[in-house]
Amino acid sequence: MKSSVLFSxxxxxxxxxxxxxxxxxxxxYNIENTFVKLKKDYPDITPITPLISNDVVYCENVTYKxxxxxxxxxxxxxxxxxxxxxxxxxxxxIHGGGWLVGSKENQRIMGQHLTLNGYVGIxxxxxxxxxxxxxxxxxxxxxxxxxxxxxAKKYHINPDKIVVLGTSAGAQLATLIxxxxxxxxxxxxxxxxxxxxxxxxxxxxxxxxxxxAAAESKPGKHSMAGIWxxxxxxxxxxxxxxxxxxxxxxxxxxxxxxxxxxxxxxHAGRDDMLHIxxxxxxYNETHTLPGSPHSFWLVNPWFETALNYTVNFLNKVLN
Numbered sequence: 001m002k003s004s005v006l007f008s009x010x011x012x013x014x015x016x017x018x019x020x021x022x023x024x025x026x027x028x029y030n031i032e033n034t035f036v037k038l039k040k041d042y043p044d045i046t047p048i049t050p051l052i053s054n055d056v057v058y059c060e061n062v063t064y065k066x067x068x069x070x071x072x073x074x075x076x077x078x079x080x081x082x083x084x085x086x087x088x089x090x091x092x093x094i095h096g097g098g099w100l101v102g103s104k105e106n107q108r109i110m111g112q113h114l115t116l117n118g119y120v121g122i123x124x125x126x127x128x129x130x131x132x133x134x135x136x137x138x139x140x141x142x143x144x145x146x147x148x149x150x151x152a153k154k155y156h157i158n159p160d161k162i163v164v165l166g167t168s169a170g171a172q173l174a175t176l177i178x179x180x181x182x183x184x185x186x187x188x189x190x191x192x193x194x195x196x197x198x199x200x201x202x203x204x205x206x207x208x209x210x211x212x213a214a215a216e217s218k219p220g221k222h223s224m225a226g227i228w229x230x231x232x233x234x235x236x237x238x239x240x241x242x243x244x245x246x247x248x249x250x251x252x253x254x255x256x257x258x259x260x261x262x263x264x265x266x267h268a269g270r271d272d273m274l275h276i277x278x279x280x281x282x283y284n285e286t287h288t289l290p291g292s293p294h295s296f297w298l299v300n301p302w303f304e305t306a307l308n309y310t311v312n313f314l315n316k317v318l319n
């Protein structure tokens with residue numbers, strides 16, 4: 001009897017260890033690796049490259065928050081101006097990487113180009129899932145919004161015109177942040193509002209529990225969402241629901257732009273969200289790029305298309 005119990009325990013430990021994943025198990029998610037991966041199926045693409053311009057003021061790797069495990073940093077790119085009182089809308093840029101990998105450097109180029117179009121571009125880091133699971137990233141990014149508002153004067157930002165833009169997992173985060181302003185669900189140590197005036201969702205799901213949401217886990221392995229959310233959907237359904245932006249859409253949701261690839265699984269919940277926005281007469285746009293891969297925003301020719309859709313949308317809803 002004791003032997004069978006011991007065997008069962010050892011078996012469970014082996015299964016658990018086989019499913020335990022580390023950051024090192026995942027290839028770095030960056031522009032270079034994305035280009036190499038996509039080049040096989042899209043031979044005409046080119047990687048996006050940093051923008052060097054005398055019309056942009058570059059301020060990189062500024063610490064906005066200290067945690068027990070890290071110093072979280074952001075970059076600020078603002079238009080160069082001789083008018084010290086001139087202010088601009090700010091766009092907080094949130095990188096993707098399945099909530100586990102990626103870095104703010106992936107969003108620098110988009111931020112730089114937004115600056116040439118009259119915006120302050122702010123790529124931001126946040127704690128990834130292996131450092132701290134949900135809701136740490138959400139709290140970090142809400143604190144980043146508060147930091148931006150506190151430092152608005154220094155960086156020529158209009159604190160009443162703040163936008164969140166995210167790509168892939170970053171788009172899910174951007175949407176969740178945008179639809180839960182000042183929610184008690186997420187802590188904040190500031191009296192300053194973390195409300196934003198627009199959301200740009202670039203190929204990110206808005207629901208983890210929608211019928212359109214694809215299962216990502218493989219036999220013997222946790223899904224990336226499962227690691228971030230402390231268990232798979234059948235193990236921790238309430239948390240998967242809580243982290244789904246679709247659960248919070250309503251009359252106070254800000255104007256929203258969707259820019260999507262041709263892969264339906266990254267649209268999960270989008271159409272339901274659009275239906276609710278339209279019911280409340282909230283301005284929204286949706287653009288799907290035919291034949292495009294996921295991570296299209298990191299390569300040409302789709303980068304420019306995504307940039308133009310974003311600028312046109314922001315010009316409409318903010319100016």
